[in-house]
Amino acid sequence: xxxxxxxxxxxxxxxxxxxxxxxxxxxxxxxxxxxxxxxxxxxxxxxxxxxxxxxxxxxxxxxxxxxxxxxxxxxxxxxxxxxxxxxxxxxxxxxxxxxxxxxxxxxxxxxxxxxxxxxxxxxxxxxxxxxxxxxxxxxxxxxxxxxxxxxxxxxxxxxxxxxxxxxxxxxxxxxxxxxxxxxxxxxxxxxxxxxxxxxxxxxxxxxxxxxxxxxxxxxxxxxxxxxxxxxxxxxxxxxxxxxxxxxxxxxxxxxxxxxxxxxxxxxxxxxxxxxxxxxxxxxxxxxxxxxxxxxxxxxxxxxxxxxxxxxxxxxxxxxxxxxxxxxxxxxxxxxxxxxxxxx
Amino acid sequence: xxxxxxxxxxxxxxxxxxxxxxxxxxxxxxxxxxxxxxxxxxxxxxxxxxxxxxxxxxxxxxxxxxxxxxxxxxxxxxxxxxxxxxxxxxxxxxxxxxxxxxxxxxxxxxxxxxxxxxxxxxxxxxxxxxxxxxxxxxxxxxxxxxxxxxxxxxxxxxxxxxxxxxxxxxxxxxxxxxxxxxxxxxxxxxxxxxxxxxxxxxxxxxxxxxxxxxxxxxxxxxxxxxxxxxxxxxxxxxxxxxxxxxxxxxxxxxxxxxxxxxxxxxxxxxxxxxxxxxxxxxxxxxxxxxxxxxxxxxxxxxxxxxxxxxxxxxxxxxxxxxxxxxxxxxxxxxxxxxxxxxx
DNA sequence: CCAATTTCGTGAGACGACTCAAACCGGGCA
DNA sequence: TGCCCGGTTTGAGTCGTCTCACGAAATTGG
Numbered sequence: 001x002x003x004x005x006x007x008x009x010x011x012x013x014x015x016x017x018x019x020x021x022x023x024x025x026x027x028x029x030x031x032x033x034x035x036x037x038x039x040x041x042x043x044x045x046x047x048x049x050x051x052x053x054x055x056x057x058x059x060x061x062x063x064x065x066x067x068x069x070x071x072x073x074x075x076x077x078x079x080x081x082x083x084x085x086x087x088x089x090x091x092x093x094x095x096x097x098x099x100x101x102x103x104x105x106x107x108x109x110x111x112x113x114x115x116x117x118x119x120x121x122x123x124x125x126x127x128x129x130x131x132x133x134x135x136x137x138x139x140x141x142x143x144x145x146x147x148x149x150x151x152x153x154x155x156x157x158x159x160x161x162x163x164x165x166x167x168x169x170x171x172x173x174x175x176x177x178x179x180x181x182x183x184x185x186x187x188x189x190x191x192x193x194x195x196x197x198x199x200x201x202x203x204x205x206x207x208x209x210x211x212x213x214x215x216x217x218x219x220x221x222x223x224x225x226x227x228x229x230x231x232x233x234x235x236x237x238x239x240x241x242x243x244x245x246x247x248x249x250x251x252x253x254x255x256x257x258x259x260x261x262x263x264x265x266x267x268x269x270x271x272x273x274x275x276x277x278x279x280x281x282x283x284x285x286x287x288x289x290x291x292x293x294x295x296x297x298x299x300x301x302x303x304x305x306x307x308x309x310x311x312x313x314x315x316x317x318x319x320x321x322x323x324x325x326x327x328x329x330x331x332x333x334x335x336x337x338x339x340x341x342x343x
Numbered sequence: 344x345x346x347x348x349x350x351x352x353x354x355x356x357x358x359x360x361x362x363x364x365x366x367x368x369x370x371x372x373x374x375x376x377x378x379x380x381x382x383x384x385x386x387x388x389x390x391x392x393x394x395x396x397x398x399x400x401x402x403x404x405x406x407x408x409x410x411x412x413x414x415x416x417x418x419x420x421x422x423x424x425x426x427x428x429x430x431x432x433x434x435x436x437x438x439x440x441x442x443x444x445x446x447x448x449x450x451x452x453x454x455x456x457x458x459x460x461x462x463x464x465x466x467x468x469x470x471x472x473x474x475x476x477x478x479x480x481x482x483x484x485x486x487x488x489x490x491x492x493x494x495x496x497x498x499x500x501x502x503x504x505x506x507x508x509x510x511x512x513x514x515x516x517x518x519x520x521x522x523x524x525x526x527x528x529x530x531x532x533x534x535x536x537x538x539x540x541x542x543x544x545x546x547x548x549x550x551x552x553x554x555x556x557x558x559x560x561x562x563x564x565x566x567x568x569x570x571x572x573x574x575x576x577x578x579x580x581x582x583x584x585x586x587x588x589x590x591x592x593x594x595x596x597x598x599x600x601x602x603x604x605x606x607x608x609x610x611x612x613x614x615x616x617x618x619x620x621x622x623x624x625x626x627x628x629x630x631x632x633x634x635x636x637x638x639x640x641x642x643x644x645x646x647x648x649x650x651x652x653x654x655x656x657x658x659x660x661x662x663x664x665x666x667x668x669x670x671x672x673x674x675x676x677x678x679x680x681x682x683x684x685x686x
Numbered sequence: 687c688c689a690a691t692t693t694c695g696t697g698a699g700a701c702g703a704c705t706c707a708a709a710c711c712g713g714g715c716a
Numbered sequence: 717t718g719c720c721c722g723g724t725t726t727g728a729g730t731c732g733t734c735t736c737a738c739g740a741a742a743t744t745g746g
Contacts, residue, residue, distance in 0.1 A: 001455075001483070003732055014696045019734055026735090029694065046483075049456045050402070051732035053393045054701050070418045079413060082439060091453065093436050096425060110434065112344075113392045140344070140389075346702055357726045362704055369705090372724065394702035397731050 002043035011039040022047060053115060061091045062306065063111035063141075064120040065104055069096045073249055073276055073295060074122065077146060080299025081120055088307050090117075097124045099221075112140045118306040119143045120299075123150070125190050144306045146298055148192060149321070156309065158302040158322045160293045162192050165326035166199025166247060167206075169273045169291040172328055173243045174207040176335070178271055182215040182233055182241035184226065184255050186248045196247040196275070215241055223254050230258035240270060243334070249276030256288070272333040275326075287331030294324050345386035354382040365390060396458060404434045405649060406454035406484075407463040408447055412439045416592055416619055416638060417465065420489060423642025424463055431650050433460075440467045442564075455483045461649040462486045463642075466493070468533050487649045489641055491535060492664070499652060501645040501665045503636045505535050508669035509542025509590060510549075512616045512634040515671055516586045517550040519678070521614055525558040525576055525584035527569065527598050529591045539590040539618070558584055566597050573601035583613060586677070592619030599631070615676040618669075630674030637667050 004018045011018065013032055020026040021036040028036070039045070053059045062085055066074040078094055085092040093116065097104035104124045111119055118141045125148055145157040173181050183200045186193045197216070204211050217233050219226045234240045244259070246252035252274030259266055266272045266288075273289045305320045347365065351358045356375055363369040364379040371379070382388070396402045405428055409417040421437055428435040436459065440447035447467045454462055461484045468491055488500040516524050526543045529536045540559070547554050560576050562569045577583045587602070589595035595617030602609055609615045616632045648663045 004734095005732075015733085016697065016735080017695055019732095020695085023734070027694080032695075046452065046456050048397075048458065048732050050393055050396045050458050051701090052734075054391075054397050054703095054732080055734045057701075059393070069412075070415070070422060072413070072415065075413045075418060079439070091457075096422070109389065113389050114434075115391065115393050347704095348702075358703085359705080359726055359728095360724085362702095363725085366704070370724080375725080391702055394731090395704075397702080397733090398704045400731075 001048070002045045003048070004045075006043060007036060007039040007045055010042065011035040057115075059091075059115050059117055060089060061093060061114070061116045062118050062120060062303065063108075063114070063116035064092055064094045064122075065097050065107050065111070066094065066122045067097050067099045067104075067124050069094070071250065073293075076295035077122070077299040077302075080296035080301075081303050082299070083296075084300040084303035084307075088303070090303075090307065092303075099124050117141055117310050120146055120302050120306060122146045123148045125187075142306060142309045144302045144309075146302050148190065151191060154319050156305050156319045156321070158298050158305060158320075158324065159192075160298070160326050161323045162195035163199035163202065165275070165291050165293070166196035166245075167203040168199075168326065168328050169245055169275070169289075170200050170203035171207065172289070172330065173245065173271060173273060173334060174203060174209065176243075176271065178243040179209050180215065180241040181209075181243045181245055182217060183245045183247065184217045184219050184230060184233070184251055186251050187220045188218050193247055200245065200247075214238065219251050221250050223250070226251050226254035227258050227261070230255050231262065234258060234262045234264065234270075240264075243271035243273070246272075246274040249274065249278060252276065252288075253278050266333045267335045271335070287333065289331045289334035290329050291326050292329055293326050297324055344391070345388045346391070347388075349386060350379060350382045350388055353385065354378040400458075402434075402458050402460055403432060404436060404457070404459045405461050405463065405646065406451075406457070406459035407435055407437045407465075408440050408450050408454070409437065409465045410440050410442045410447075410467050412437070414593065416636075419638035420465070420642040420645075423639035423644075424646050425642070426639075427643040427646035427650075431646070433646075433650065435646075442467050460484055461653050463489055463645050463649060465489045466491045468530075485649060485652045487645045487652075489645050491533065494534060497662050499648050499662045499664070501641050501648060501663075501667065502535075503641070503669050504666045505538035506542040506545065508618070508634050508636070509539035509588075510546040511542075511669065511671050512618070512632075513543050513546035513588055514550065515632070515673065516588065516614060516616060516677060517546060517552065519586075519614065521586040522552050523558065523584040524552075524586045524588055525560060526588045526590065527560045527562045527573060527576075527594055529594050530563045531561050536590055543588065543590075557581065562594050564593050566593070569594050569597035570601050570604070573598050574605065577601060577605045577607065577613075583607075586614035586616070589615075589617040592617065592621060595619065595631075596621050609676045610678045614678070630676065632674045632677035633672050634669050635672055636669050640667055 004022065005015050008015045008018045013035060017028060017032055018036050020028050021033050064078065064081055066078065069075060069078075082092045093111065093114070095107040095111070097107055101124045108119065108121070121143055123145065143155060145155055147159055149157040149159050170181060181204070183197065185197055188194055188197065201211050214236075217229050219229055244255060246255045255274070256266070256272060256278065259270060259272065264270055273291065275291045276293060277290055278288055301322055301324065305322065347361045348358050351361045354361065356378060360371060360375055361379050363371050364376050407421065407424055409421065412418060412421075425435045436454065436457070438450040438454070440450055444467045451462065451464070464486055466488065486498060488498055488502075490502055492500040492502050513524060524547070526540065528540055531537055531540065544554050560572050562572055587598060589598045598617070599609070599615060599621065602613060602615065607613055616634065618634045619636065620633055621631055644665055644667070648665065
């Protein structure tokens, strides 16, 4: 592919002039500019961003690492991030850590080697280490944590107010008259899941309903585990709860599957509310009442936070810790003992 | 961040020696190597891939452009591609064209500027131009077309045998005794969709069942359109078909929604078969009989084809045109007039 | 019409890593 | 002892682009 030197020869000007025309940083007289631009067209010149980056020490590229691109929740965040990045003239590289912390560290180092100017991280979760290692390196591009906020470190983050979101979902069930509300969580090693559980507790307490341990079902992201736990809970001798609240989409999908597998119908036999959307859009009949996280916004805001840090050049100012609210979308699955809606 | 020059100073050796240790291409005596490596650790050195690429003219990076990362079909292909890339020591950058051809061209140019060594393209589709432009540029990194194969150009491609896949789905319905089989397609500007329609025709002909135009419903990727078309078809005076075949996941989801909206139940009132999975896994009750494309393999094979072209360095050999078979997964939605399965 | 000022193109020298040819060094052999 | 040889290390040059200081040309004003 053509280089600026070749353009310079063809246009009969110096290499410096070509560079000035291309980068647009220095003004070049009309005649020379035209000569260069026609050479650009003639040779179908594309600037070599590699060389440019080497010289300028800027890549206008952001990196993003997510735990699993095949979970619908993440592509939506990616969309938001990509959109914000593009608006500000940046390029976004997305990598998938496959829930694996070691791999995540590799990807972060790869991004650093690629000299990205900032990193958006949805941590692989699980171990404490998982959240702390990347930040603790202490140099390299700034990191913004999405969705999952590290405990110890002071860092920029964009997340959802999990406690309030869960409280909202559970309060909705209380308002519908339910008092026997079970909760099925994801892994409680994740702070998000702990917070959602706290929101559940808080909602019950505010509603004057006793919290019963037998209705708290700690789950995981393993689909089989969730099905087993729900199965046991739904068929327990003491009678099944009148409502079930799931704290994330993966768990929610399996919980709903378990409800059906147990021969139950929602909302006829049990009311159901879940975090996140279970399909790309409202498809289920009956529709599922959901606590929706602002996925697009999470990505979008995170990029804004990151770029402000990068461009404003105040690397040590206090971190932005943004919490976004979730919304409750009420659909049929939480109607109180209404007949099934599918004709 | 540290550079090789700084390492050299710290280790008391020349820059060339440091480079030899890092790249491992030239053997360095043990003593010197140790000195360099301890400097690497001391300064937490990360090689600058930008500089390396500029010199070596290699990036070990592949680019991938998909029309819409939020459609579940694509992340699955991305996973396969990413996995194959990683196996061979390459890095994959994924971009989203948002079904927009102009944007797609931008992304391709961006990838070229980034000096990716090859591009995996799921074309934005629609116009003929959409498929031909990128290839017609005639220089730059090799391109492998995935899923959607360009008409005019001789190029590497990995796709599914759409005709056979559709034939398989329709034959299944015929074997179940259906003769009134309607088909709802995506936009027939896409060759894939045309082929799937041909597969439908072929299956009917082989089965000795007349092809009736009134049962061919050309659709689009617009959800409202699909709902409207299905609604009209399902409620038409001549009576509704006994089975419906959808040629892709997007259309299939809307078609199923329409069936429910019309107050029908599957398979009780109408049998239903679709291309692709409608949710991340088999969730629906009753389960939906589906023609599944080997998504992971499409991505995986595409990277292999691409890397063979890149590494084998035979840029002009005849193109690889790989066609993978789909599989039919039979579930309840195509049972013949069985009672509804959900209790 | 010339001096003072502005405008603009030039060319050299980075950026960080790699890659040669050349220099070096220690043994082995005559 | 001197020479050669293979194995290592060095140092200079390079990749494509940007960015200066510099000087030449054009413009302005008195």
